[in-house]
Each structure stands twice: as C-alpha cells, then as structure tokens.
Amino acid sequence: MSGSPQIYRASTTAPVNIAVIKYWGKRDTTLNLPTNSSLSVTLSQNSLRAHTTASASESYSGDDTLILNGEQEDIKSSKRTQACLKHLRSLRADLESKNASLPNLSQLTLRLVSENNFPTAAGLASSAAGFAALVRAIADLYELPQSPEELSLIARQGSGSACRSLMGGFVAWRAGTKEDGSDSKAEEVAPASHWPDLRALILVVSAEKKGVPSTAGMQTTVETSTLAPARFRDIVPKRLQEIEKAIHDKDFETFGRITMQDSNSFHAICLDSWPPIHYMNDVSRAAMSAVETANRKAGKIIAAYTFDAGPNAVIYHLEEHTHLVAGVIKSILPWIPGWEGEFGEKIQPNEFGGLEQKALMTLKTGVSRVICTGIGGAPEKIDKHLVDEGGKPVSL
Amino acid sequence: MSGSPQIYRASTTAPVNIAVIKYWGKRDTTLNLPTNSSLSVTLSQNSLRAHTTASASESYSGDDTLILNGEQEDIKSSKRTQACLKHLRSLRADLESKNASLPNLSQLTLRLVSENNFPTAAGLASSAAGFAALVRAIADLYELPQSPEELSLIARQGSGSACRSLMGGFVAWRAGTKEDGSDSKAEEVAPASHWPDLRALILVVSAEKKGVPSTAGMQTTVETSTLAPARFRDIVPKRLQEIEKAIHDKDFETFGRITMQDSNSFHAICLDSWPPIHYMNDVSRAAMSAVETANRKAGKIIAAYTFDAGPNAVIYHLEEHTHLVAGVIKSILPWIPGWEGEFGEKIQPNEFGGLEQKALMTLKTGVSRVICTGIGGAPEKIDKHLVDEGGKPVSL
Structure with missing residues (x-):
C-alpha cells in the first residue's frame, strides 16, 4: 500500500x-x-x-x-x-x-x-x-x-x-x-551592494479615484500622443546611457536629475494622450515641491521624486542625507503610519522652513502612510511555505 | 497772447x-x-x-x-x-x-x-x-x-x-x-461674424501661488524640454492647418478636440521642462473632467477646455449647447459671482449627474468667479478719454 x-x-x-x-x-x-x-x-x-x-x-x-x-x-x-x-x-x-x-x-x-x-x-x-x-x-x-x-x-x-x-x-x-x-x-x-546606501521613501497618497489602468493607458499614449514618439525613439535611449553611467559612478546628482526628468516626461506624454491621462494630483505636486525645497536648501540634488501610474511619490535619497530628506517629511507628517518600519525608526524629525504653507497642508491632509525602504536584492528562495504538507493553502 | x-x-x-x-x-x-x-x-x-x-x-x-x-x-x-x-x-x-x-x-x-x-x-x-x-x-x-x-x-x-x-x-x-x-x-x-455663436465660459480659479511668469517659463521650456522640439517643429504646424479648416467649416468637434489637445500639449512641455512648470491644479483638472463629462453625455464634443499659464479654465462652446455646458456649471456653482454678466443671466441652471463627487467638491471650493463671454471684435476707437481736456488723468 x-x-x-x-x-x-x-x-x-x-x-x-x-x-x-x-x-x-x-x-x-x-x-x-x-x-x-x-x-x-x-x-x-x-x-x-x-x-x-x-x-x-x-x-x-x-x-x-x-x-x-x-x-x-x-x-x-x-x-x-x-x-x-x-x-x-x-x-x-x-x-x-x-x-x-x-x-x-x-x-x-x-x-x-x-x-x-x-x-x-x-x-x-x-x-x-x-x-x-x-x-x-x-x-x-x-x-x-x-x-x-x-x-x-x-x-x-x-x-x-x-x-x-x-x-x-x-x-x-x-x-x-x-x-x-x-x-x-x-x-x-x-x-x-554597489550602492547600498540608496534609500527610498514612499509617500502613499489616497487617490480620489483609481486612475486609468496602466495596460490601457499606455496604449492610449502609443496611439495618440504626438509627443511620445520622440520620447520612445531619442529621449529615453540617451537618458538610459546617462543614468547607467551615473549609477556606475555613484553620482547621485545626475541619477536624481534624470530620475525626476524621466518621471516628468512620462507624465507629460500621459497628459498629451487623448483622452488625457492624469496620475499625479495636488498632493503629488506638493511632494515634488518638498523635494525641490530640500534640493534648493542643500544647494544640490540630494533627493529625487518619481511617480508611477498613480499619485504616490517615491523619493530616492542617500543614507547620508536622511535627515535632510526623510527627516523633513517626518517632521511634517510625524503621526502617519509607516515610520515604525525598516529604516523609519532611526529617522530624526528635522524641521525646516521654506516649504510653503499650502504645500505643507496638502501633504498633511493627503498622505496616508509612508514606507521607509531602500535598495534591495533579488528574489529569495525560502522555506516558509503557503501550502502545507497536505497540500492545503495556509496563511502566515 | x-x-x-x-x-x-x-x-x-x-x-x-x-x-x-x-x-x-x-x-x-x-x-x-x-x-x-x-x-x-x-x-x-x-x-x-x-x-x-x-x-x-x-x-x-x-x-x-x-x-x-x-x-x-x-x-x-x-x-x-x-x-x-x-x-x-x-x-x-x-x-x-x-x-x-x-x-x-x-x-x-x-x-x-x-x-x-x-x-x-x-x-x-x-x-x-x-x-x-x-x-x-x-x-x-x-x-x-x-x-x-x-x-x-x-x-x-x-x-x-x-x-x-x-x-x-x-x-x-x-x-x-x-x-x-x-x-x-x-x-x-x-x-x-463668421461664427458669432461661439461662447467662452471662464472659470476663475484662485491659484495657491502665482506660477512661474510666462516670459521666464517659456524660455525654460525652450532650453530644457526634450519633448518641445517636436511640438514646435511638427505638431503645431499640422494642428494649425487642421484648426483653420475647422474654423472655416464651423466644425466645432474638430475645433474643440484640437483646442483641448493643444492645451494639453502645452502643459505637457511645461511639465517636461527643468525645473518642471505647473500651471494647472486639481481645480483645473476638475474643470477638464466636467467638460469630458458633458461631451460624453452629448456623445460628441460640444465643449472644449483650454488653460493658459495659470489654473483658470476657459471653456469654449456654441450658443446652442449653452444649457449642456454653461447651464451645468451654473447648477454646480450658482452662487459664484459672474452669472450676472454679458451672457450669464440668460443661462438656465441644468443639473446633470455623471460628474463624480470629488470633482464637484473641487469645483465648488476652487472656483472664485465665472465670466460668461463670447467671441468678439477688434479694438474700438472711443471718445471716452482717460485724460481730461486739461491733460489730467481721470478715472471712469
């Protein structure tokens, strides 16, 4: 048997x-x-x-x-x-x-x-x-x-x-x-391991509504945006070369500038699509403004925003500038969930002026949580299984 | 003497x-x-x-x-x-x-x-x-x-x-x-006189701050936007031909579509500038959404938004569609100053659903006045002088 x-x-x-x-x-x-x-x-x-x-x-x-x-x-x-x-x-x-x-x-x-x-x-x-x-x-x-x-x-x-x-x-x-x-x-x-001190601070923004799904949205852009062909053909290939060099050189200023420019270029061709596609909202723009203020105060690019097909901001920065970037956000949004995470607890809130009142209020009312994370590795094989030895699904 | x-x-x-x-x-x-x-x-x-x-x-x-x-x-x-x-x-x-x-x-x-x-x-x-x-x-x-x-x-x-x-x-x-x-x-x-029934409804939006002055902004775009050259060289000349034909043919659908596309293209190259330039805000986008809703309900383009270097919406429509465009805005914003103007008093408020709650609220809180106007003529010589016979400035 x-x-x-x-x-x-x-x-x-x-x-x-x-x-x-x-x-x-x-x-x-x-x-x-x-x-x-x-x-x-x-x-x-x-x-x-x-x-x-x-x-x-x-x-x-x-x-x-x-x-x-x-x-x-x-x-x-x-x-x-x-x-x-x-x-x-x-x-x-x-x-x-x-x-x-x-x-x-x-x-x-x-x-x-x-x-x-x-x-x-x-x-x-x-x-x-x-x-x-x-x-x-x-x-x-x-x-x-x-x-x-x-x-x-x-x-x-x-x-x-x-x-x-x-x-x-x-x-x-x-x-x-x-x-x-x-x-x-x-x-x-x-x-x-090449640039382990790269951090990512994610500001999760509650969208007023779900935007256009990316699969449909990107084809609307391909079919209708008159600005997109130049992006596909010339602009991205050039930027890719530049940012790969910046990564190899650990040149954050160039890395950050290109990151922001490419995010803006992507949202520009979305706006240029027909019908137009919007993913960023006033909270997203307040986050951009906070990054621009941090960079202006530092006199160089120490933080870089990027936005995918939604209003959330991902802000890249280096560990050494945590107090000037994530610390400032923490002082604006100390009560928001997420600071207890991976890199968040160590961050000291750092008040600084310069960000206009309206952008401050927009961030305070529009950001629902933060995620403090950083660069990481490839998929990992683990022995925690979500199917038990009898073949039944389990939840951890 | x-x-x-x-x-x-x-x-x-x-x-x-x-x-x-x-x-x-x-x-x-x-x-x-x-x-x-x-x-x-x-x-x-x-x-x-x-x-x-x-x-x-x-x-x-x-x-x-x-x-x-x-x-x-x-x-x-x-x-x-x-x-x-x-x-x-x-x-x-x-x-x-x-x-x-x-x-x-x-x-x-x-x-x-x-x-x-x-x-x-x-x-x-x-x-x-x-x-x-x-x-x-x-x-x-x-x-x-x-x-x-x-x-x-x-x-x-x-x-x-x-x-x-x-x-x-x-x-x-x-x-x-x-x-x-x-x-x-x-x-x-x-x-x-070629198309006298063209109307313009202006939604005046209180900007959170004064945007980048256009003289400076446009040169930032010329110097830094990688998407702009295609607009200057190819896109606008083609659109201009199309819209001139639409004007001659009094073809509002084409006139409206190109008007909206060109506004979006302009704001796209602003966003693609470095540093990026924003003129539209969430109120502007709510106005776009109201226009899109009116067009969807009509099954064709009967209203067209356009935005200059600021958040105000200018909405072009024909007199025959006043109730479906300006009437709807009047039902959303009946208490806003401006309806007493040139074409405004005749407009019957016209409630319609379909515009999502968030956009409605954004318009209600963000629009400070309306101007109901239409196409008009060249400068006119008048005999009301702002300098009196003795050479002194007067105010009317």
Whole structure:
C-alpha cells in the first residue's frame, strides 16, 4: 500500500521595483514588448515583497489555481498568467524528456498561493512583484536551470515590469528589437551592494479615484500622443546611457536629475494622450515641491521624486542625507503610519522652513502612510511555505 | 497772447484673446519671435477689455508716463514698452517729415492712461489687451495709416500675444522665418461674424501661488524640454492647418478636440521642462473632467477646455449647447459671482449627474468667479478719454 502522493513545494519572495526610466508603451501587446528600454531600482523585501509558494502533486486535480491574498484568482482566463505557466511547463518537460528519473511535474496541476506584505490597493506595482515571485517559485519547483535573465523573458509576458523584479539592485529591461521578443529581457546593471546606501521613501497618497489602468493607458499614449514618439525613439535611449553611467559612478546628482526628468516626461506624454491621462494630483505636486525645497536648501540634488501610474511619490535619497530628506517629511507628517518600519525608526524629525504653507497642508491632509525602504536584492528562495504538507493553502 | 497748448488725445478699447493653439517659446527674446505660430479667439470687449487713452501735448514735460489701473508704471525701464513707443514715434516722424503742416506729435511727451474692466490678478492675459490698446491708441493719436497687421508687428514687441488682440474673431500669429521679425505678425483668419455663436465660459480659479511668469517659463521650456522640439517643429504646424479648416467649416468637434489637445500639449512641455512648470491644479483638472463629462453625455464634443499659464479654465462652446455646458456649471456653482454678466443671466441652471463627487467638491471650493463671454471684435476707437481736456488723468 503506497502513501499519499507527494506534495512538491517551492517558495520564494520577490521584490517590488520602482523605475527611474519609465516603461510606458508596448510595441507588441501580446508579447509585452516595450516601446523603450527602462531601468529600475529593486526595493528591499523587508518592506515590500510578494511571497509565493508553487506546489504540484498527483493528488491535485483539475485546473491550476492561484490564491492571492486569500482570494481565489481567475487565472484560467488570464492569458498573461497562462502564457507564463505554459512556458515554464515546457521548460520542465524538456528536462523530464532528457532525464527519465525526474518526476513528471510538468503534467501535474499547480496549486499557487501568494501573499503580499503590503496592501494591493496602495498602488505599489504589486503585479511586478507578484509575477516575478510566481515565475521564480515555479522555476524553483521545476528545478529549472535557466538564469534570472532567461526567466525574465517569461515574467515579462505576465507583466512587463515584472521582468525587472527577478534581479536585485539596478535592473535594466532592454527593449530588444526582435519580433519574437527573445531579446527583450532584464539585465542587472549593478547589484544592490554597489550602492547600498540608496534609500527610498514612499509617500502613499489616497487617490480620489483609481486612475486609468496602466495596460490601457499606455496604449492610449502609443496611439495618440504626438509627443511620445520622440520620447520612445531619442529621449529615453540617451537618458538610459546617462543614468547607467551615473549609477556606475555613484553620482547621485545626475541619477536624481534624470530620475525626476524621466518621471516628468512620462507624465507629460500621459497628459498629451487623448483622452488625457492624469496620475499625479495636488498632493503629488506638493511632494515634488518638498523635494525641490530640500534640493534648493542643500544647494544640490540630494533627493529625487518619481511617480508611477498613480499619485504616490517615491523619493530616492542617500543614507547620508536622511535627515535632510526623510527627516523633513517626518517632521511634517510625524503621526502617519509607516515610520515604525525598516529604516523609519532611526529617522530624526528635522524641521525646516521654506516649504510653503499650502504645500505643507496638502501633504498633511493627503498622505496616508509612508514606507521607509531602500535598495534591495533579488528574489529569495525560502522555506516558509503557503501550502502545507497536505497540500492545503495556509496563511502566515 | 496764445492759449494753453493743445491736448491731443485718442482712446481705444482692446480685447483679451485666448489661444486655442498656444504660443509658448521664443526663438528671439528681444524681438519676441515665437518658436511656433499660434491662433486665438478674440473675446467680447463687453466682458473683458483694456481701455487706454494716449495723449500728447507741448504742456507735458519730462518722460513719457503710463498710469495703469490708477498706478504709475515704470515704463522708462521697460524695454518692451520703449520698443513700442520708439517704433510708433518713428512712424509718426515719417508722416511729419512728409507733411510739414502736421503737428510734431512725435517730439512730444506722451501721457498714457489705461484701465482694465477686470482684475489684473485674475490672470486673464491682461498684458495682451493692454499692449494692444496702447499701440492702437497711440497709432490713432498719431493718425498712422498702418493696418492692424502692420501694427501687430509693434504690439508683438510689447507682449507676444498682444499682436493677436489687434483684430477680432479668429486670429493667427504667423511665426515667420525672418531674423528681423518682419514677417512675424497677426492675421485675421475669420471675423467674429463668421461664427458669432461661439461662447467662452471662464472659470476663475484662485491659484495657491502665482506660477512661474510666462516670459521666464517659456524660455525654460525652450532650453530644457526634450519633448518641445517636436511640438514646435511638427505638431503645431499640422494642428494649425487642421484648426483653420475647422474654423472655416464651423466644425466645432474638430475645433474643440484640437483646442483641448493643444492645451494639453502645452502643459505637457511645461511639465517636461527643468525645473518642471505647473500651471494647472486639481481645480483645473476638475474643470477638464466636467467638460469630458458633458461631451460624453452629448456623445460628441460640444465643449472644449483650454488653460493658459495659470489654473483658470476657459471653456469654449456654441450658443446652442449653452444649457449642456454653461447651464451645468451654473447648477454646480450658482452662487459664484459672474452669472450676472454679458451672457450669464440668460443661462438656465441644468443639473446633470455623471460628474463624480470629488470633482464637484473641487469645483465648488476652487472656483472664485465665472465670466460668461463670447467671441468678439477688434479694438474700438472711443471718445471716452482717460485724460481730461486739461491733460489730467481721470478715472471712469
């Protein structure tokens, strides 16, 4: 009499990444091929991470399933998720066909369970971390020999920016030129250890309403913005070269300036789209004003804002300037949740004038929480599983 | 014994114009030569006008003077004003040299008095109306034979957009290509009588602070925006052709769409400037949202927003759609001053849903007055003088 069928499990955590050169526009919507290369900073998983367990077993039957933050997701009708699963299964099947002793995991139903340690509603690029964790966990379950770079081709099909969450530090997503997308993948530009004192302060802003979803918004831009072609063709490639050099040289002033300029350029082509797309609001602009004030007071660029497809501000700065950047924000918003986090408790509130009253009030009323984090590493394999030994989903 | 020296006087009113293809950027800052052509609608002088009296007399001595809204202006150090006065004087001197019977007005001190019938602080392009009135009044005083087109070359040197306020209806300012600016002048595309039912509803928004002055802002854009060159070179020339055709065809849908797109394009290159320039705020965006809602409800473009270098919304619509555009705004903001004006009293408040609560609240708290006006004519010579028969400034 045989025992119960084995439950195969692998778990991973994957980070959020925040682009400094933005991805906005696809040249191929099925393959998620971008109109331009992009570059991001991987953030610490202590603050923000997706945690995913992939499991397979002969005891599972029916369709693959994904439970995300306790809710059953409809992955059967998600072409993007299906594309990832199909690609990973075929790589596993290749292994199995070459080595008959391997269990036929490629044939088994997958049970996937994922949790974020931050609210999805905060608009913090959760899909990037989610798809990176999904791909990494299944690749580990299948014991695939593929490198993160090769896996990034798969994660890209789930969510474009997910490809950048498979590596730590500074990660470029090279747009590539091939029609089949085989050269459109992520590449580590520098590891987190290259510039470990890079910090990110996130101001979470309550949006008055959910903005245009990025998948739809970016195609509106591609189809209608008359300013966008120059960005795709000339402006971003030039900026990417400059910012890669700045990263290699640890030149924060250049890094910061380009980060801010590229964020503004991205929101400019959104505004130039038809119908126009707005993600920033007056709270976002008050955050820009706070950064500009800090830089003016310092006499150089010590802080850099960037905004994704929502009103949240991400402010990059160096550890050495924490008191002049995060400290100032802490003095404006001392009661906001989040200062108890990773780097937050050490920050001394630092009052300074110069920020006009209206911007102060706008920040005080518009920011709902802060996240004090910094640059971080690649996805990590962990042994905390979200599926128990009997194959049941568990919540941590 | 001779009597007192004669007081020569001429008075004019000049209109405000609101561009639908925006002027933003100079290729020559001394001559006020623009990077691109622009096109505006001249607004009715019943609602918004500058009223200027130019006077000259042998009894005046010393420097030329300008009293603007009761305050003595320092025109001696204003290169732009001096350029206008010098140019006008030289044209008068030409006349005098050819006709010895003419009084030598070109040799006399000028006493200029000007009043706007709207607050300068409202950010309503008062300098355009002001310089147009100044040039027109002095040209009348000097009995210059030059056409409005020729005078526009002079007004342009005072304030670029002033050249468009010398004519009524739809006015193009052709950028020209000559280095000396002799082909950079205004031209009437169509008179007000061509499309007399065009209305403009202005929502005056109290700015949290005065934005970057346009003279400085536009040069920041020219020098730093990487998106702007495409706008100057390709986008505006194409749009100008399209909107001129739409005006000739009285095609409001195309006129409205291009008007909104060009406003957005202008604010996009502002955001793309370094440092970035913001003129619109959340109230402006709520006004955009109200226009988008009205258009969605109508199933076609019946209203078009445009924003200059400030947060005020100007909403163009046709008389036949007043109830669907201005009527809706009146039902949201019935207590706001301004409905008692030119076209405002006839407007029936028209409640409609669809505009989200947040945008409604933002409009209710952020709009300080409305101006209900419409397309209007060229400057008018009037006999109400702001200088009395004895040469003393008077206020009406």
